[in-house]
Amino acid sequence: MEYRDLGRTGKKASIIGLGCEHLDGKPYEQIRETIDAAIAGGVNILDVFMPGEEVRKNIRKALGSRLRDVMIQGHIGSTNVGQQYDISRDLPTVRKYFEDMLRIYDGYIDFGMMFFIDSEEGYKGVFETGFIDYVRGLKEKGDIGHIGFSAHNPVTAARVVNTGLVDVMLFSINMAFDLYPAEKHVLDSLEEGINPGLFHGIDPKRAELYRLCEQKGVGITVMKTLGAGKLLSAQHTPFGKPMTAAQCIHYALSRPAVASTLLGCQTAQQMQDALSYLSLDEAQRDYADILNTASKEFRGSCVYCNHCQPCPSEIDIAAVNKYLDIARLDPGHIPPSVKSHYQALAHQGDECIRCGSCEERCPFGVEIMENMAEADRLLG
16 A cells, blocks of 8 residues: 555545445445455545444444544534435534544544535535534544545635645545536536536646645545546546546546545445555556547646656656646745655756657646756745
8 A cells, every 4th residue: 555645634644545435324244344355455544424323333343443543534514314414514413413423433533524615605604603613622622633624616625725724625536527617516417427518628726726735735535536437437438438447546646635535435345446556557547548538728737647757867757747836826935845845856857857758758748848947946
């Protein structure tokens, strides 16, 4: 397993995690086998957003003495009405469901995730009420280790990140969603079908959100990595051909600030299939051909696909471009952490010998040699 820094939390998350939604309603033995497979494969982060008591208890029972070997994302505001998931900002209701989770998980949740902040109404319901005071109180008492939130809307999510109060964001990231205009509600596409006619290059607001998270030290965990399976389906894919699970995972992991993809496995075999990503080579993970055929509006923008490699100076070109993109958000106020990450690279932009081999291979026409020079001016 590979582990990545989860923003400024000081924690390292496995790049493949387990989203537990699809364990809801499953028999205990199936839940135990799935969690056993995850932990055996090195998974150390689980998302438990479901408000139902039975599934929470079954997951806790399956973890047994290994509870503190993993990190739990538990959601504040996820409630149950008529056996259906619901979002609540009513404090007595919110407390009931979250404090029930605390009781089941021995009084501590690693990441207290404010549930589903996707609109102006959702934002006000959290930050202009006693909801946020309750969440802060949980952190102050040590009931949660870090404050996080879940979202699907990049504009609202950026607003939450800019409060400076959150350390972790659970966000829906996949290639199709990133190609959708920010004003479209991407979850609707899972019901109505993904419309490739709306693709016009990676949406700038989504790209800026990921860079903002890197800039602010907010770690990203990913949901909807496979687009609810639609990206893998020949019938439902919006691209010329279905993506593989490995391509979907690799795409999400290549976005700035992403630490872990939380896959909704419901059997041990599905978990093992997800973990097979770790043994694949770069060619099997490569997503550039699909992205290049989806839209021609990427010209000049690095999508971190690594087609530029190998570099004779051994520069990790995608990493340099990623830090450069973050620095470009506010060149006069580049966070020390971004400079530090850049300077920690084994080979930096100033080592570029301008041979041009990278630009010959780049499918998106990025001016890589100029980027290497600019990165060193801003970050070196």
